[in-house]
Amino acid sequence: MKEVTVFAPATVANVACGFDILGFALEQPGDTVTARFGEGNEVRIRSITGDGGRLPLDADKNTAGVAIRHLLNHLGEKRGVEITLEKALPLGSGLGSSAASAVAGVVAANTLLGEPLTREELIPFTLEAERAACGAAHADNAAPAMLGGFVLIRGYDPLDLVRIPAPGELCCAVIHPHIEIRTEDARKILRKEIRLEDAIVQWGNIGGLIAGLMKGDYGLIGRSMKDVIIEPVRSLLIPGFEEVKQAALESGALGCSISGSGPSVFALGNDRSQIEAAGRAMQSVFSGMHIESDLYISAINNQGPSAVHSGSSI
């Protein structure tokens, strides 16, 4: 029976100054979906592993299932698709867990169907899945998970994505402390109005970050990774955030901020050993506060999802 297995990566949204408009993909960790044709015209989830039993098997309540359902409807496909989902991405970590599942699912299904659509064309289905999962169709995780590298969301109406490949030496440390922040709360805590003078500082930094990435100017990337609007508020939800950030910067990271809506914290660097040191330094701050954490050290994923296995078996 034909089956397709696809890995889709974790993503870091916001990237300090780019709230809601910027994200990038990691090499690891990520989620893996195996898809094959199923009975009837249904989307079925046969199994989910790695989630500690927290996710339901109901395809309508899973971003991979929802994204595939939208794809099949769009194509007028009469065949059903059956998947297994291996989650290596922690839930609620701020690393784009729901987006990674949606992207892995829809890319696997599209491959199974003979690739009728391009990866760009698959993005709207993942946004429908994000909307079903968290109430808003934000693209800052799904788009980089699908396209790899950095992705700027220039605008939503219509969706206008700008892919910016990461410069070669850029690497990332992500620390996921085992505390819970609900995306909803992380959004509620934000003020609806901000000071114009802060917005001006922020857009200087966004311009600088985009220019730095495109020029491969690591100094400029670091100087631009400053968020004067969201981080000062959201960091209140992460115990020890300032010390964690300080530790990363003192270890030579270019910049450090909250990944998505947290609680994960990421640091970017242009030297693998420095970024490993930054990761360990961040972890030891959390340890000192008796907070367990997972540390991921990863290059930037410039390819997006990858086929893990694609073949025929009985």
Added chain:
Amino acid sequence: MKEVTVFAPATVANVACGFDILGFALEQPGDTVTARFGEGNEVRIRSITGDGGRLPLDADKNTAGVAIRHLLNHLGEKRGVEITLEKALPLGSGLGSSAASAVAGVVAANTLLGEPLTREELIPFTLEAERAACGAAHADNAAPAMLGGFVLIRGYDPLDLVRIPAPGELCCAVIHPHIEIRTEDARKILRKEIRLEDAIVQWGNIGGLIAGLMKGDYGLIGRSMKDVIIEPVRSLLIPGFEEVKQAALESGALGCSISGSGPSVFALGNDRSQIEAAGRAMQSVFSGMHIESDLYISAINNQGPSAVHSGSSI
């Protein structure tokens, strides 16, 4: 007697979405300063032409004079400098008139002194002149007038400038309607608080504009030239602004917005004949309202100031 003549260009600040952080230089119009050594250690203005008699000859009240004074103080220079200033740039037009004079003056004086400083190093003196002229040391005119091309002001503390050369076909129409807007009023009319959701739209556009300029992607440049924060407020001070903008876009301009704090309006294009048509269309809207205007059609100036004449005479 040795003398140096330098032309410095008009500049368009803000560039739609980049309020206070972005500007670019035009080929024409601009101001011209001729400098020679003078008596004592003073800075003297011998004559100003092209200003309709509006500018005083007091060097402390002229941005060229102030910038040169700061340069001489910085260098501990004991010789005096005497200048003549030819203003081709209209005052209060929103085209960086004060910055062009300051840049032409300080570059001419620096050349006269044997170029002890680089152009980047001269920028702080022009900012002091801007501060003396309008109370704030904004760099979004002075920096592009000095460096040419587009200049992003990543941050002010310390001054962090990112030069972005304009893609080759980019050209500009600027229309200066003969109405008066005081920079002070144009600033006062702005709200001090803005909605976060508008700021997010704005920073998507800033990122898109920077990426578009660096990629030479004219479509992306055009889609990104949208200002949802400043233009909707400031355009109220420019009669017929919406019609002017519409006329430019219908003529094939990539985008159109207010130059600096106005009243000039600029349009960018990637086709010289289209941008000429856009310029004429904008002008005819103002004409229809019985508002006289000057139209400038120009390539983007990627070089900054230029020596007009440098030699010796009796």
